[in-house]
Amino acid sequence: MKESSVKVTFAGNPLTLLGNEVKVGDKAPDFIAVGAGLSPVKLSDFEGKIVIIAVYPSIDTSVCAAQNRRFNAEANQLKDVVVLSVSCDLPFAQSRFCAAEGLENIKTISDHKDLDFGEKYGFVIKELRLLARGTVIIDKAGTVQYAEYVPEVTNEPDYEAALAVVKAL
Numbered sequence: 001m002k003e004s005s006v007k008v009t010f011a012g013n014p015l016t017l018l019g020n021e022v023k024v025g026d027k028a029p030d031f032i033a034v035g036a037g038l039s040p041v042k043l044s045d046f047e048g049k050i051v052i053i054a055v056y057p058s059i060d061t062s063v064c065a066a067q068n069r070r071f072n073a074e075a076n077q078l079k080d081v082v083v084l085s086v087s088c089d090l091p092f093a094q095s096r097f098c099a100a101e102g103l104e105n106i107k108t109i110s111d112h113k114d115l116d117f118g119e120k121y122g123f124v125i126k127e128l129r130l131l132a133r134g135t136v137i138i139d140k141a142g143t144v145q146y147a148e149y150v151p152e153v154t155n156e157p158d159y160e161a162a163l164a165v166v167k168a169l
Helices: 062-075 091-101 116-121 159-168
Strands: 003-010 013-018 032-035 040-042 050-055 081-087 106-110 134-138 144-149
Touching: 032 116, 050 062, 050 116, 050 159, 062 081, 062 091, 062 106, 062 159, 091 106, 134 159, 144 159
Parallel strands: 050 081, 081 106
Antiparallel strands: 003 013, 032 040, 032 106, 050 134, 134 144
16 A cells, blocks of 8 residues: 555654545545445445545544534435445444444444555555544545545544535535
8 A cells, every 4th residue: 555645643643644645526436345234335335426424543532423423413414415434443333333322324334344445545544554534525426526634633524614515516
């Protein structure tokens, strides 16, 4: 896996991202990850819909939990939009969290097995084998319309900027 030019830190310490950085205007690469019930999930399963990909390191941290709660709440108000919540957590942990929190509007998927999403979108943290925090928005035609790699992994993403793009589509 090649190193990305994107710079991120964790608590001020520099990290190395691996994979291919996606940019606005790119054709969104298809990927495969593992969903609830250990079933495969692909981006192409959501063809013709607006897709928000909420990327985070681990569901068991307060910032990641807040990110999932926020996107779940927003998804309830958006039409024809799918929110994919992606981390390297196992599907069991993701499902446990969503059940405990009552989150029903996001689809959690795990990139733990192959890091296919992380590599194709440039979110793999080399030092931790986790995904960095960020948001990617893909329009109905499969084109990347927004890509945020949060510079400090312990910070939340820019929800307002991401949601403004979604609402404009």
